[in-house]
Amino acid sequence: MWRQRRARLWAVAGVAALGFLIALEFAARRYGLPGPITNQVREVIFPPKSGFLLYASMALMMVVLTWRQRFIAVGAAIGIDVAFLVVRWAVDAKVPDGHPFGNGALWVILGCAVIAVTRRTGRERVLLLKGVGLSLLLVAGRKTGDTWLFITSKTRPAVLDQYVATADHALGNPSWLVGRIVTATGPIGLHVLDIVYGQLAVAAVIVALYQLRNVAVERRFPSHHLVRTFLVIGLLGPAFYMIFPVVGPIFAYGTGAEHWRAVGLWSEIPPTQHWAVANLWPGTPPPISTPHHMAFDEITPRNCMPSLHTAWATAIFIHSRKGPRILRFAGMFWLIATLTATLGFGWHYGADLIAGVVFVLTIEAALRSLDRGWDRSGIQLVAYGATVFAALLVSYRFLPLEMAMHPWVAGPLLMLALTSVVYGYVRTTELWEPRAAPARQPEPQPELI
Numbered sequence: 001m002w003r004q005r006r007a008r009l010w011a012v013a014g015v016a017a018l019g020f021l022i023a024l025e026f027a028a029r030r031y032g033l034p035g036p037i038t039n040q041v042r043e044v045i046f047p048p049k050s051g052f053l054l055y056a057s058m059a060l061m062m063v064v065l066t067w068r069q070r071f072i073a074v075g076a077a078i079g080i081d082v083a084f085l086v087v088r089w090a091v092d093a094k095v096p097d098g099h100p101f102g103n104g105a106l107w108v109i110l111g112c113a114v115i116a117v118t119r120r121t122g123r124e125r126v127l128l129l130k131g132v133g134l135s136l137l138l139v140a141g142r143k144t145g146d147t148w149l150f151i152t153s154k155t156r157p158a159v160l161d162q163y164v165a166t167a168d169h170a171l172g173n174p175s176w177l178v179g180r181i182v183t184a185t186g187p188i189g190l191h192v193l194d195i196v197y198g199q200l201a202v203a204a205v206i207v208a209l210y211q212l213r214n215v216a217v218e219r220r221f222p223s224h225h226l227v228r229t230f231l232v233i234g235l236l237g238p239a240f241y242m243i244f245p246v247v248g249p250i251f252a253y254g255t256g257a258e259h260w261r262a263v264g265l266w267s268e269i270p271p272t273q274h275w276a277v278a279n280l281w282p283g284t285p286p287p288i289s290t291p292h293h294m295a296f297d298e299i300t301p302r303n304c305m306p307s308l309h310t311a312w313a314t315a316i317f318i319h320s321r322k323g324p325r326i327l328r329f330a331g332m333f334w335l336i337a338t339l340t341a342t343l344g345f346g347w348h349y350g351a352d353l354i355a356g357v358v359f360v361l362t363i364e365a366a367l368r369s370l371d372r373g374w375d376r377s378g379i380q381l382v383a384y385g386a387t388v389f390a391a392l393l394v395s396y397r398f399l400p401l402e403m404a405m406h407p408w409v410a411g412p413l414l415m416l417a418l419t420s421v422v423y424g425y426v427r428t429t430e431l432w433e434p435r436a437a438p439a440r441q442p443e444p445q446p447e448l449i
Contacts, residue, residue: 020235021140024147031154036143043106047095051102053142056205057135058105060227061112063212064131073108080104109135127219134227141234142201148238149301156245156302161252162277162291164305164349166400169288170410174350175249175343179282182344196334197341200312203334204230207320210327224371226319230312232363237308240359244393245302250346252294254281275300281346288404305393307348310356311363313338318364351396354418358389361425372432381428388417 025035034042039049048054058077062070081104087093088100109132116128168175182189196203204226211225246252253276275296280286296302313335320331342348362385369378392414395403403410 017137021144024144024151027151028147031150033150036140036147039143039146040140043103044110045103047100048102048106049099049146050142050201051099051105052199053139053201054102054105054109056202057138058109060138060205060208060212061109061131061135063209063215064127066216073112076111077104077108080107106139123219127215130221131215137231138201138205138227141231145234145238148241149303152238152241152245152302153298153300156242157295157298158293159245159247159252159296159302160291160293160305160397161246161248162286162294163400164246164351164396165249165253165286166288166291167351167396167403167410168349169285169404170407170414171350171354172407172411173285174353175346175348176280176282176285178340178343179249179346182340183282193337193341193344196337197309197345200309200316200334200338201230203330204312204316207316207323207327207331210323211319224368226315228367229315229319229360229364232367233308233311233315233360236363237306237311237359238303240306240393241302241304244305244397246304246349246352247296247300247302248304248347249281249349251276251296251300253277253279253286254346255279288401291400304348304352305396306355306359306389307342307352308356309338309342310348310353311360314357314360315364318360351392351414354414355389355392355396357418358385358392358421361421362386362389365425365428368429368432377428377431381424384424385421388421392417 021035021037025037028035043049043054055077058073062073065073081101084103085100088095112128113132116125116132120128182193208226211222215221255276275294277286277294317331317335320327323331339353342353343350362382365378365381365385369375369382372378399410403414
């Protein structure tokens with residue numbers, strides 16, 4: 001009975017995901033751009049946007065393969081990429097955007113799907129299809145996110161940056177402070193943080209590979225792992241971009257692309273100085289005044305509230321805690337570096353980061369409760385996290401001036417709300433962990449005299 005229910009649940013989820021992708025495809029084409037399905041199909045032949053992500057996705061799929069099959073898959077992917085490079089060189093095809101590699105990885109993933117359908121049966125077919133589906137979901141999540149960002153810029157002409165920037169006075173304007181520090185580190189610090197910020201999905205795959213390392217032996221996936229959390233964050237997060245559109249301090253209070261072009265970063269970002277309130281970031285915090293809606297261009301994504309990069313980095317940190325020391329260190333480094341980059345590059349306000357942490361802890365609690373069975377502690381934790389998250393958004397929208405005028409009250413309250421959710425998550429999930437039974441002491445035996 002449980003297997004039938006679970007199969008129905010997966011079937012419903014698959015149909016819903018397909019319908020969602022089709023809806024995004026039509027929405028993107030309405031504005032004259034290809035949607036996530038078209039972009040993914042193009043990468044079968046054309047240079048992919050991220051070759052690293054495609055190879056990371058292939059690595060995720062290979063957890064279901066034997067070592068011999070893994071070597072064959074990697075060799076085939078590299079061979080196909082070399083063939084593509086030779087053909088592009090022969091026809092003098094340029095690669096203006098993206099990476100000149102990665103097509104081979106996608107071909108191998110699709111080839112494994114064909115093998116699963118035509119050459120596998122029973123549990124082996126299901127296991128291989130799960131591996132293929134997991135890898136394709138990771139790639140589709142990236143394409144879906146890009147389309148979501150485009151839609152936010154087209155459908156939300158007014159942004160709420162003034163509200164969030166005013167509320168951020170209660171936290172001491174951390175984006176302005178960290179922005180000055182990061183800028184002072186020079187090109188080396190900027191490019192290191194840029195790599196960390198841009199390759200977050202690759203870091204997630206590394207942690208996920210550790211969690212899924214026994215799949216090939218046990219012939220089943222663990223009930224809960226990082227990829228599930230990553231996908232749910234990417235699915236639910238953009239909905240709040242539509243509810244609370246924010247572009248970020250470097251665009252609303254700075255010169256946007258001009259600031260980072262000067263140090264050789266992100267030359268593809270369009271100029272936005274004509275839309276900014278003033279050129280204040282990161283040198284001068286904005287003055288405290290009554291906030292208003294402000295019009296912005298139809299190019300810059302409204303992707304700040306909550307900070308999904310913070311949510312994803314926090315998820316990596318959480319799931320790396322049970323790994324070896326080097327993995328725990330890497331998870332902590334990635335979280336600290338991501339928080340530094342989100343603030344230091346001017347992509348986010350401090351209020352975005354608090355909302356992002358509460359957001360991911362609530363999702364993680366819900367997924368773990370779904371896995372182990374809903375009980376009172378799980379329901380209370382998820383309800384409390386959702387309440388705090390909603391309260392944060394409401395306060396940023398309707399009480400920003402009061403928060404800025406009373407920073408010594410509002411700031412500690414924001415940190416207290418964040419701390420309470422973190423404490424509740426840690427305390428509750430520790431109770432969920434299975435406890436090792438104490439070793440039985442041997443009973444004394446009578447001795448013969």
